[in-house]
Amino acid sequence: MTETIDISGPGMIAAYCLLLIPLAMLLWQGVSILGRVTIAAVRMTVQLLFVGLYLQFVFNLNNAWLNCAWLLIMILVADVSILRHCRLRVRWFGPSLFVALLVGTAVPVLYFTTLILRRPHSMEARYLIPIGGMILGNCLRADIIGIRHFYDTIKRDSRTFEQSLAQGAELREAIRPYLREAFHNAVSPTIATMMTIGLVSLPGMMTGVILGGQPPVTAIRYQIAIMIAIFTGTAIAVPCAILMSLKCGFLPSGPLKSDVFAG
Amino acid sequence: MKDVMLQISALTVHAGGKPILQNFSLEVGEGEQVLVTAPSGMGKSTLLRCVLGFLTPQGGSIALQGEPVNDQSIWALRRQMSYVAQEPVLGNGTVRDILARPFDYHANRDLRHNLDRVPDLLRQLRLPQEIAEQQMESLSGGEKQRIALIAALLLDRPLLLLDEISASLDRDSAEAVFTTLAGLQEQTVLAVGHHADALPKADRIEMLPYGSGQQGEIQ
Numbered sequence: 001m002t003e004t005i006d007i008s009g010p011g012m013i014a015a016y017c018l019l020l021i022p023l024a025m026l027l028w029q030g031v032s033i034l035g036r037v038t039i040a041a042v043r044m045t046v047q048l049l050f051v052g053l054y055l056q057f058v059f060n061l062n063n064a065w066l067n068c069a070w071l072l073i074m075i076l077v078a079d080v081s082i083l084r085h086c087r088l089r090v091r092w093f094g095p096s097l098f099v100a101l102l103v104g105t106a107v108p109v110l111y112f113t114t115l116i117l118r119r120p121h122s123m124e125a126r127y128l129i130p131i132g133g134m135i136l137g138n139c140l141r142a143d144i145i146g147i148r149h150f151y152d153t154i155k156r157d158s159r160t161f162e163q164s165l166a167q168g169a170e171l172r173e174a175i176r177p178y179l180r181e182a183f184h185n186a187v188s189p190t191i192a193t194m195m196t197i198g199l200v201s202l203p204g205m206m207t208g209v210i211l212g213g214q215p216p217v218t219a220i221r222y223q224i225a226i227m228i229a230i231f232t233g234t235a236i237a238v239p240c241a242i243l244m245s246l247k248c249g250f251l252p253s254g255p256l257k258s259d260v261f262a263g
Numbered sequence: 264m265k266d267v268m269l270q271i272s273a274l275t276v277h278a279g280g281k282p283i284l285q286n287f288s289l290e291v292g293e294g295e296q297v298l299v300t301a302p303s304g305m306g307k308s309t310l311l312r313c314v315l316g317f318l319t320p321q322g323g324s325i326a327l328q329g330e331p332v333n334d335q336s337i338w339a340l341r342r343q344m345s346y347v348a349q350e351p352v353l354g355n356g357t358v359r360d361i362l363a364r365p366f367d368y369h370a371n372r373d374l375r376h377n378l379d380r381v382p383d384l385l386r387q388l389r390l391p392q393e394i395a396e397q398q399m400e401s402l403s404g405g406e407k408q409r410i411a412l413i414a415a416l417l418l419d420r421p422l423l424l425l426d427e428i429s430a431s432l433d434r435d436s437a438e439a440v441f442t443t444l445a446g447l448q449e450q451t452v453l454a455v456g457h458h459a460d461a462l463p464k465a466d467r468i469e470m471l472p473y474g475s476g477q478q479g480e481i482q
Binding site: 157159160162163164165166167168169170173177251252253254255 | 315316317319334335337338341342344345346348350351352353354364365367368369370371414418
């Protein structure tokens with residue numbers, strides 16, 4: 001197979017020129033989001049430039065501690081982002097969600113690098129950061145769906161929830177149907193992706209491996225392994241995040257705290 | 264002199280800085296059936312929610328069989344109470360599933376045999392036996408209320424808390440409920456309602472002191 005073809009300066013200019021087509025379409029249809037599109041394009045460029053430079057530095061150094069620190073920062077950003085999306089108080093839920101995300105990311109990523117790729121050093125930057133990022137990104141999406149569903153449903157069904165407490169349920173028994181439903185909803189998109197993968201679109205990792213010059217069979221192996229790792233990560237992160245948040249979300253006597261939602 | 268089942272002392276509950284209940288006291292003896300009346304929104308449901316530990320009062324105390332209700336004790340004390348809400352929401356599923364659900368909880372597992380009483384209770388409360396196979400969502404408000412009462416009675420708890428138990432019932436159904444409650448030998452009943460006819464066979468009727476609190480309930 002051939003090596004990856006780098007995109008040259010003129011090539012990048014050509015890529016930005018492609019933006020003129022959607023901008024023209026938006027102008028033509030009178031959709032007034034040109035400013036937002038421009039800001040989004042600039043932000044994307046600046047963010048990716050920064051990340052690219054940093055990753056280059058991290059990859060060159062390839063220090064296990066630094067790699068872990070980078071992963072922890074990614075988890076911290078995901079932590080705050082999930083809670084903001086769920087409108088939950090970051091100060092209350094932040095620490096427990098951080099631990100859940102850490103476990104949900106670290107277990108599959110270390111399994112992947114150690115037992116699937118069989119790398120001598122499981123903390124190698126080249127594998128730990130992109131694979132960890134893919135798993136974390138999917139944990140983020142699943143946690144937003146799962147945690148939001150869990151707390152929103154209990155708030156909406158507070159009378160049914162309190163009735164189960166009145167009937168003698170312990171907190172873990174009373175939350176069980178809500179947890180089950182939240183978990184189901186959270187992992188459903190990953191299962192749907194697994195069902196249609198390759199038929200509807202070629203997944204990002206597979207595309208990356210092919211563009212990187214590897215044969216499609218290798219790309220498929222990577223894709224299968226990463227999909228299973230992603231599913232494992234979400235299946236760990238969602239219930240862990242919910243169960244570890246109970247102390248913050250519920251009163252010691254059982255009901256949901258009335259001020260659990262921020263703002 | 265009967266032992267005291269429930270002791271409420273100087274209970275004060277505020278919401279948004281306004282008093283809902285102010286210095287309310289009540290003593291209910293074992294086996295006694297007491298009705299607390301007050302107009303709508305004067306804190307009747309709030310009172311029951313405090314007994315159940317769903318609300319923490321700003322003042323006063325509640326004790327069940329001498330044991331003070333607090334965040335730690337409430338989990339065990341709730342297993343001494345059954346509760347029927349004014350508009351019961353017991354969840355989705357068939358009536359049979361809904362009645363069986365509480366027996367999946369660790370605290371009630373040994374009582375599963377009480378489900379054998381369902382046909383008798385349905386008869387007593389003038390509900391057809393076939394209702395057991397119906398979905399809860401398809402029932403009328405009065406049917407739901409009687410199913411909620413059956414769910415509460417099956418748990419066989421010493422204290423029964425009833426919120427407007429006859430609010431959604433026609434006269435015959437309400438009579439069936441009152442007769443069933445009057446037949447309870449050992450259970451203590453604390454009911455709340457608008458008028459004395461909310462529990463006509465009550466041993467005692469107490470009024471929530473009118474004007475002691477602002478209008479409103481805490482949900």
